[in-house]
Amino acid sequence: MFTPRTKLMMVFFLLLDLLLGIWIGITIKTFQMENSVDTQHAVRVIRITIDPAEREALFAQLQTFADKWRYAIRIAPLDPKGESFSIQMWRSDMKFSGLYPNDPGTLDIGFFYTDPARPVPERYFDEEISDLKNFISQIPGATLTVH
Amino acid sequence: MSLRTQTIVYAGVTGTTTSYPAGGAMRGSGILYFMLKDHLGSTSIQTDSIGNVVGDQRYYPFGETRILTGSMYTNRLFTGQREMTGSGIYYYGARFYSPKLGRFLSADTIVPSYADPQALNRYSYVLNNPLRYTDPTGHKPCGDGEDTDCDGHKQDPNQNPHPHNPPDPQKNQNNNKNNGCGQQGNYSPKCPGWHFYTSTYLVCPAELHCTIEEMIDYLSRFAFPGQYPSNPVRNTDINPVGLGPLSLGPIELGPYSMGPLGEIQTFISNGGLTVKNVTQPGHIFYDGIIIRTVYKDENGDWYVSTYGYGNNVNPGMDTANQVFGPGIFHAANQRMESVIEAHH
Numbered sequence: 001m002f003t004p005r006t007k008l009m010m011v012f013f014l015l016l017d018l019l020l021g022i023w024i025g026i027t028i029k030t031f032q033m034e035n036s037v038d039t040q041h042a043v044r045v046i047r048i049t050i051d052p053a054e055r056e057a058l059f060a061q062l063q064t065f066a067d068k069w070r071y072a073i074r075i076a077p078l079d080p081k082g083e084s085f086s087i088q089m090w091r092s093d094m095k096f097s098g099l100y101p102n103d104p105g106t107l108d109i110g111f112f113y114t115d116p117a118r119p120v121p122e123r124y125f126d127e128e129i130s131d132l133k134n135f136i137s138q139i140p141g142a143t144l145t146v147h
Numbered sequence: 148m149s150l151r152t153q154t155i156v157y158a159g160v161t162g163t164t165t166s167y168p169a170g171g172a173m174r175g176s177g178i179l180y181f182m183l184k185d186h187l188g189s190t191s192i193q194t195d196s197i198g199n200v201v202g203d204q205r206y207y208p209f210g211e212t213r214i215l216t217g218s219m220y221t222n223r224l225f226t227g228q229r230e231m232t233g234s235g236i237y238y239y240g241a242r243f244y245s246p247k248l249g250r251f252l253s254a255d256t257i258v259p260s261y262a263d264p265q266a267l268n269r270y271s272y273v274l275n276n277p278l279r280y281t282d283p284t285g286h287k288p289c290g291d292g293e294d295t296d297c298d299g300h301k302q303d304p305n306q307n308p309h310p311h312n313p314p315d316p317q318k319n320q321n322n323n324k325n326n327g328c329g330q331q332g333n334y335s336p337k338c339p340g341w342h343f344y345t346s347t348y349l350v351c352p353a354e355l356h357c358t359i360e361e362m363i364d365y366l367s368r369f370a371f372p373g374q375y376p377s378n379p380v381r382n383t384d385i386n387p388v389g390l391g392p393l394s395l396g397p398i399e400l401g402p403y404s405m406g407p408l409g410e411i412q413t414f415i416s417n418g419g420l421t422v423k424n425v426t427q428p429g430h431i432f433y434d435g436i437i438i439r440t441v442y443k444d445e446n447g448d449w450y451v452s453t454y455g456y457g458n459n460v461n462p463g464m465d466t467a468n469q470v471f472g473p474g475i476f477h478a479a480n481q482r483m484e485s486v487i488e489a490h491h
Contacts, residue, residue: 039378040385070241072257072286078425078436079456080335086425092256097385099425102416110383110412147382 042110044125046132049106050142058100058107058142061135062087069128071096093120094128173221180220187281188227193219208277210237210246226281241285244272257286334434340459342435342468345452348480353447355491362441362449363419369451369483370413370422370439372475376486380422382415388430408432426457432468433460437476451480 002010050058059075066073071089078084078099087107089096091114098109111129113119129146136144173180179196189210193202202217210225224230225246228237236252237244243252254269265274273280273288280288335341350365351357367379371388380386388408409430414423421440426433435457443449453476459465 039380039387041381042383042385045383070256072241076434077334090257092254097383097412097427099412099414099423102382102414102423108383108414110385112385 040112040116042112043122044111044129045147046109046111046129046144047106047147048109048136048142048144050136050139052101052105054139054142055100057139058136059085059087061139062089065132065135069131090114093118094124182221184227187225187278189225190219190221190223190227193217193221207246209249209272210244210277212246226283239282239285244282244285249275249277251285255286334436334457338458340434340461340465341456342459342465342472343454343456344469344472345454346473346476346480347450347452348477348484349448350441350451350480350484351449351487351491355487356447357449357487357491359420359443361487362443365483365487366422366439366441366451367415367419368486369479371411371424371437372479374479376482380413380415383412385410385412385427388424411437431461432457432464434458435468439476451483453480 048058062075063073065071066089069091071091074086074088074090076086078086085100087096087098087100087109093114095112095114096109097112098107100107102108111125129144133144136142171182173182180201181194181196181198182190183192183194185191189204189206191204191206192200194200200217202219203214204212204216204219204224205214206225207213212224222230222232225237228239228244230237231243235245235247237246239251241256244250245252249272250270251272252270258266258269265271265276273282276288280290283289336343351362364379367381368374368376370380371386373388374380374386388411409432410427411424411430412427414425415421416423417440420442421438424437424439426435435455437453437455439451439453441449441451453473455468455472455476457468459468
């Protein structure tokens with residue numbers, strides 16, 4: 001009824017359709033997975049207000065805090081003039097990320113779970129923020145508020 | 148150098164710690180010893196004051212003791228790190244290391260070079276290249292004399308270094324003065340990967356009478372590409388970023404249909420009139436910042452200004468940023484404009 005060539009073509013296109021269907025299925029699934037990526041809201045947000053002249057003292061205190069609590073810390077300039085900085089601290093259970101200055105003379109820091117699927121107790125954040133407050137209080141005129 | 152002893156009180160218990168050097172001269176029990184190091188800084192030979200060898204220790208590549216003759220009067224052995232007496236493991240500052248396993252006993256808290264597959268195993272020791280590199284901190288490999296930034300690679304002044312180098316803003320600034328291209332994250336047009344773009348878009352003409360409160364709200368809903376407008380940003384949020392939303396005929400593919408590209412952290416300032424999106428490590432356009440501000444001109448029209456800049460780590464991304472960045476934000480502004488129009 002069908003010539004071998006026609007049969008071959010039919011098999012070829014059937015396989016092609018099958019592969020196309022699999023590809024579309026995987027693609028849609030991928031889109032669904034990507035759409036499930038969520039925003040991470042900070043567990044705690046703090047605002048440190050300092051005299052801009054005390055910036056280096058602030059960074060030094062953050063470094064000391066990071067050393068004490070075993071954080072890897074990164075303070076990196078965010079502009080060619082070196083006037084604004086990205087500040088990040090990272091540990092296996094908690095991480096901080098902030099921007100100085102967000103508004104003039106202010107450092108806003110968000111505190112996050114490193115792995116939201118394995119959250120640590122929120123009191124850990126409070127304890128460390130309380131200790132950070134002690135470090136910051138050593139800078140003249142600096143304040144730390146939790147939002 | 149003599150042995151340095153220090154009395155410490157920890158958790159109410161008083162004890163004495165003794166520090167041993169990894170190389171050089173050392174005086175112990177009134178006798179002067181000299182310790183000689185190999186190319187990795189491992190203590191390999193110990194002599195007395197007149198040059199007689201009193202101890203000789205050699206190591207396998209990952210630090211297991213291969214030969215030990217005589218006595219070594221220090222506990223700073225393989226790569227000059229401190230061996231924990233009796234346990235056979237080493238203290239590397241951030242972590243403990245087992246030379247028998249050739250692995251750290253806990254995961255690294257950072258990935259020092261995410262572009263290097265060898266660095267992705269957070270238990271591995273010095274990129275599995277122990278004959279060349281050491282790890283002074285327990286966080287990242289440190290190599291030969293050309294590896295001045297201690298990232299396991301030769302320092303190339305034309306490369307933008309990776310994001311996890313030790314922070315030293317002052318040093319960065321000094322470097323910026325010296326050669327225009329400093330350590331990590333030092334944004335400069337003189338550094339590789341530099342991009343800068345700016346755009347301004349009229350989102351609310353004066354006749355619509357948009358209020359400042361509205362504009363603050365709209366900006367929080369169109370703060371970055373691919374944002375769901377129903378999910379306004381909050382200060383310090385970390386958000387996934389896409390290029391969308393795109394649609395394929397009747398199928399809405401969602402905001403991350405061309406991504407996600409990575410994560411950004413959003414900061415809100417200027418009373419809500421400005422949002423700053425800072426790319427996070429792993430973002431394909433890392434390292435950069437985008438600042439979006441709504442403002443009203445003298446005619447009562449509301450505009451969104453966007454400018455982005457930074458030094459991309461990934462090769463070629465600066466060009467992609469420069470070419471596509473304005474268009475991506477133009478599309479976001481168009482969506483913002485259409486929503487504003489629909490509500491007036």
